[in-house]
Amino acid sequence: MSQEALSQKYDAIVVGSGATGGWAAKRLAEAGMKVALLEAGRNISPEEFTEHMPAYKLEYRNLSPEIVRTRPIQKMCYACMEYNYDWFVDDLQNPYSSPPDKPFTWQRLRIVGGRTLVWGRQSYRLSDLDFKAASLDGYGADWPFSYKDIAPYYDLVEGYVGISGMTEGNEALPDGQFLPPMKMTCGEVLLRERVKAKFGRTVTIGRTAILTKNHNGRAACHYCGPCERGCSTFSYFSSPFTTVADALKTGNCTLITNAVVSQVEMDSKENRARGVTYIDRLTRKTYQVSGRTVILCAQALESTRILFNSNTREYPAGLANSSGLLGRFLMDHAVGAGASAELPDMEFKKSASDPNRPNGIYVIRFRNLKAGPRHPRFIRGYGFQGGAAPNYAFGAEGFGASYKNAVKKGVYGIHLGGFGESLARLDNYCEIDPALKDAWGIPALRISMTHGSNEAAMMEDAAVTAAEMLEAAGARNITLNAKLAMPGMAIHELGTARMGDDPKKSVLNAYNQAHDVKNLFVFDGACFVSSGCQNPTLTMMAITVRACDHLVERFKKNEV
Amino acid sequence: MPPHMMKLAVYLVRNDKNAVPPCDVRQSSPGFWLRLRRTVEFVPVFLRETFNRYEGVFEGVLFRLNIESLKRVYSRLADYYDGVLIMKRRELFRQTLLGAIGSAVTSAFRGAAAEPRHARQFPSDFDASKDLARADWKPVFLDTHQNETLIALSDMILPKTDTPGAKEALVNRFVDRLLAAETRESQQRFLAGLAYIDGECMARYRAAFVYLPAESQTEFLKLIAYPHSLVTWGEKLAEFEGPAHFENLKSWISRAYYNSEIGMKELGWSGNVFHDDLEGCPHPPETHK
Numbered sequence: 001m002s003q004e005a006l007s008q009k010y011d012a013i014v015v016g017s018g019a020t021g022g023w024a025a026k027r028l029a030e031a032g033m034k035v036a037l038l039e040a041g042r043n044i045s046p047e048e049f050t051e052h053m054p055a056y057k058l059e060y061r062n063l064s065p066e067i068v069r070t071r072p073i074q075k076m077c078y079a080c081m082e083y084n085y086d087w088f089v090d091d092l093q094n095p096y097s098s099p100p101d102k103p104f105t106w107q108r109l110r111i112v113g114g115r116t117l118v119w120g121r122q123s124y125r126l127s128d129l130d131f132k133a134a135s136l137d138g139y140g141a142d143w144p145f146s147y148k149d150i151a152p153y154y155d156l157v158e159g160y161v162g163i164s165g166m167t168e169g170n171e172a173l174p175d176g177q178f179l180p181p182m183k184m185t186c187g188e189v190l191l192r193e194r195v196k197a198k199f200g201r202t203v204t205i206g207r208t209a210i211l212t213k214n215h216n217g218r219a220a221c222h223y224c225g226p227c228e229r230g231c232s233t234f235s236y237f238s239s240p241f242t243t244v245a246d247a248l249k250t251g252n253c254t255l256i257t258n259a260v261v262s263q264v265e266m267d268s269k270e271n272r273a274r275g276v277t278y279i280d281r282l283t284r285k286t287y288q289v290s291g292r293t294v295i296l297c298a299q300a301l302e303s304t305r306i307l308f309n310s311n312t313r314e315y316p317a318g319l320a321n322s323s324g325l326l327g328r329f330l331m332d333h334a335v336g337a338g339a340s341a342e343l344p345d346m347e348f349k350k351s352a353s354d355p356n357r358p359n360g361i362y363v364i365r366f367r368n369l370k371a372g373p374r375h376p377r378f379i380r381g382y383g384f385q386g387g388a389a390p391n392y393a394f395g396a397e398g399f400g401a402s403y404k405n406a407v408k409k410g411v412y413g414i415h416l417g418g419f420g421e422s423l424a425r426l427d428n429y430c431e432i433d434p435a436l437k438d439a440w441g442i443p444a445l446r447i448s449m450t451h452g453s454n455e456a457a458m459m460e461d462a463a464v465t466a467a468e469m470l471e472a473a474g475a476r477n478i479t480l481n482a483k484l485a486m487p488g489m490a491i492h493e494l495g496t497a498r499m500g501d502d503p504k505k506s507v508l509n510a511y512n513q514a515h516d517v518k519n520l521f522v523f524d525g526a527c528f529v530s531s532g533c534q535n536p537t538l539t540m541m542a543i544t545v546r547a548c549d550h551l552v553e554r555f556k557k558n559e560v
Numbered sequence: 561m562p563p564h565m566m567k568l569a570v571y572l573v574r575n576d577k578n579a580v581p582p583c584d585v586r587q588s589s590p591g592f593w594l595r596l597r598r599t600v601e602f603v604p605v606f607l608r609e610t611f612n613r614y615e616g617v618f619e620g621v622l623f624r625l626n627i628e629s630l631k632r633v634y635s636r637l638a639d640y641y642d643g644v645l646i647m648k649r650r651e652l653f654r655q656t657l658l659g660a661i662g663s664a665v666t667s668a669f670r671g672a673a674a675e676p677r678h679a680r681q682f683p684s685d686f687d688a689s690k691d692l693a694r695a696d697w698k699p700v701f702l703d704t705h706q707n708e709t710l711i712a713l714s715d716m717i718l719p720k721t722d723t724p725g726a727k728e729a730l731v732n733r734f735v736d737r738l739l740a741a742e743t744r745e746s747q748q749r750f751l752a753g754l755a756y757i758d759g760e761c762m763a764r765y766r767a768a769f770v771y772l773p774a775e776s777q778t779e780f781l782k783l784i785a786y787p788h789s790l791v792t793w794g795e796k797l798a799e800f801e802g803p804a805h806f807e808n809l810k811s812w813i814s815r816a817y818y819n820s821e822i823g824m825k826e827l828g829w830s831g832n833v834f835h836d837d838l839e840g841c842p843h844p845p846e847t848h849k
Contacts (some may be wrong), residue, residue: 048681052833054824059688061734061819065742183840190848197849224833351828355835392827394814399717399785400778404725407818408827 005254006287010036013276013291015261018114019537020523020544021297022239025247027548033555034252036289038259038278041110044117044240049230050083058082077107077491079118079228087111093439097446104447105488108299112257113240118228121209121236122385123163124534125154125174129370133530136370137379140424143529144501144510153542161237162215165207173364180212181205182359187343187388187414191473198472201366206359209237225356258282262442263310264294264319273520279440293519293560300525301430304496305445308432320514326507328429329495330449331422331531336485337459339466340415341475343388350390350410360387363416365533378457382420383533384466389413414475418462422531423454430496449487459484492536497526512547519560523547689821692733701740706754707732709770714813716781726813729822735812750812753805
């Protein structure tokens with residue numbers, strides 16, 4: 001990195017170039033601030049995209065065993081495969097630990113764009129049912145803002161990103177600024193009609209960050225299918241080609257790649273952050289970057305890890321941790337429960353040259369709403385993601401011509417998988433493991449999380465209601481699963497530096513500013529107070545834009 | 561023509577990356593339509609290369625260009641192509657789009673430090689299945705007999721019908737390659753399946769599977785292809801492992817076949833990845849109630 005870039009004192013140092021880091025860099029640079037955007041990983045280039053490459057051209061046809069060696073944990077993610085495993089962290093170089101009775105799986109990328117390169121793109125708004133859930137049922141804490149405060153930011157983010165979806169007028173899942181929705185299949189239309197008629201519940205098309213019309217210089221999706229291998233038409237939202245590109249275009253932003261931030265540097269006398277120290281990913285040389293504000297967007301667990309590793313004499317338990325709650329209230333959605341079945345009466349013809357829709361259906365939460373009954377066995381609620389479509393019957397019985405024909409004839413499958421709220425608990429937390437360091441010598445995390453009885457009861461209900469809904473659609477051969485997957489499998493890590501009005505009960509204030517250190521901010525999922533059941537990325541982007549507006553305002557008045 | 565564009569023109573016409581600008585660019589003398597096509601295909605590349613040179617000036621112009629109008633321009637030109645090039649037209653549009661967006665995007669990384677290209681980037685002609693099709697191929701993991709057995713098994717499980725089967729798709733060669741890289745447990749389980757089949761065939765027919773006549777092979781596979789119930793009145797039978805071994809081998813063969821070019825074509829794959837829209841449910845609204 002050039003000496004000139006390093007000797008400068010930036011207005012803002014943004015750590016992480018993913019969903020929130022890209023927005024932070026964009027908004028702050030567009031407001032005229034000088035931004036240093038630090039990314040632990042390397043650059044990404046569209047030449048690495050492989051979404052159109054058929055599997056037979058790969059050495060192991062995407063059945064690759066070789067990634068087991070360096071990515072035994074990353075390969076648990078459906079999106080980590082032979083085409084793109086290079087984007088995911090090398091587990092051998094980036095270890096973490098967890099108690100043997102509390103397994104936790106942690107999937108992440110270290111590359112410009114982070115997990116926005118491979119994310120699921122599902123984008124749902126939270127509502128006051130989530131922001132004020134504690135007031136409704138007495139568990140946990142309310143968020144320090146309400147839906148009306150964040151709604152204009154949801155509008156702004158959706159308008160830029162381009163979210164396609166259907167309006168439903170459902171209070172539990174507020175409608176957004178939508179591009180035309182993707183079309184449902186026959187089975188999904190059937191499910192929607194029957195479920196509405198019998199249960200009054202809403203099955204809608206997935207609200208996804210994929211364009212169905214040309215938008216902001218990016219082309220509409222052409223339905224080739226595997227977004228997580230890249231997109232040469234930039235049809236799904238990922239930060240390198242949108243927010244990060246915008247930030248760089250202003251001329252106010254300097255992108256520094258291969259910068260593994262180890263800690264925030266403090267000016268103890270002034271009680272202000274001075275900047276950060278980072279280690280070059282390749283050479284292991286250390287560098288200092290100085291800034292007037294420091295903004296952590298490295299993802300929930302990584303940002304909190306940086307704060308722990310930035311402990312000083314004044315903050316021995318971790319920077320900005322006078323509340324003692326840094327690392328606490330770790331959440332990840334409860335997944336793994338649901339039901340799958342067949343629709344035997346569907347007429348269909350499937351071909352491998354059909355378009356592949358990179359989206360599913362969504363069942364809006366119907367448990368424990370504002371009005372209506374409280375479920376006797378659990379609080380909060382869950383939604384479903386799923387789909388109904390013809391599948392090839394690779395598991396058909398027998399062999400020979402009859403097997404070959406049965407595979408091709410296929411089966412019309414239908415399935416629903418639940419996403420349940422994860423309660424914020426003091427005993428779900430992360431801390432530094434004193435005996436473990438990553439390949440850069442930075443102390444690693446010890447993550448201690450389990451799903452509790454509320455999640456278990458909730459997802460048992462989810463399996464049953466899923467089966468009921470499939471049955472109502474005329475499905476047969478229904479199999480239920482009520483067993484929860486390991487924490488971390490939803491890849492929605494939230495909490496560990498939660499927001500709140502009371503500095504004794506939270507790490508950040510309502511604008512993502514650390515209570516203890518006025519020029520230190522955390523914009524990513526670490527700030528979440530509760531998890532809702534909705535995919536969190538849209539919300540954390542909206543929170544980021546709101547926090548940036550506030551930061552810019554205070555910065556211009558010299559108040560940070 | 562400026563030198564950098566001359567080099568590009570030569571590269572495109574001769575499709576030769578190492579082409580040195582010679583005196584005679586028209587050496588290969590392609591037909592008129594081919595030359596026209598190559599000239600037209602050259603345009604977005606020219607645009608991109610020129611934009612890369614004069615970024616500041618062109619970026620503003622570029623984003624004011626309407627993507628739809630670019631599409632219209634090129635689809636009109638595509639009418640002059642022969643019918644086979646429907647796919648190429650979309651490729652062209654994609655290239656144009658890439659040219660349109662790519663140049664603006666590549667400028668975004670100007671500020672980033674130069675990086676050795678150790679990323680897993682696949683060149684456009686990358687195809688790892690070509691090695692498997694070589695005449696001098698030899699197994700790297702299985703021995704000759706195991707390889708022959710696998711060929712025979714795969715041919716029975718996924719035979720040639722009106723479309724090629726697993727034998728023609730060289731499933732045994734791919735399975736051999738994948739096995740060599742698998743975990744020990746996975747390898748052992750696979751070999752145990754082959755060993756089981758041979759052992760049972762020798763016990764029943766006094767010959768290994770691959771030496772049996774087709775009727776005996778079919779008869780034996782029918783025995784192990786379906787799950788058995790293991791308990792009869794008052795007796796608990798010894799575990800019959802046949803179905804588990806069969807399922808394992810069948811799953812290997814099936815995955816290898818349906819991920820091969822032949823297997824994908826058998827399912828209707830045409831190579832086209834560009835779809836204008838999803839069809840969705842085509843029925844009138846009251847149909848699915």
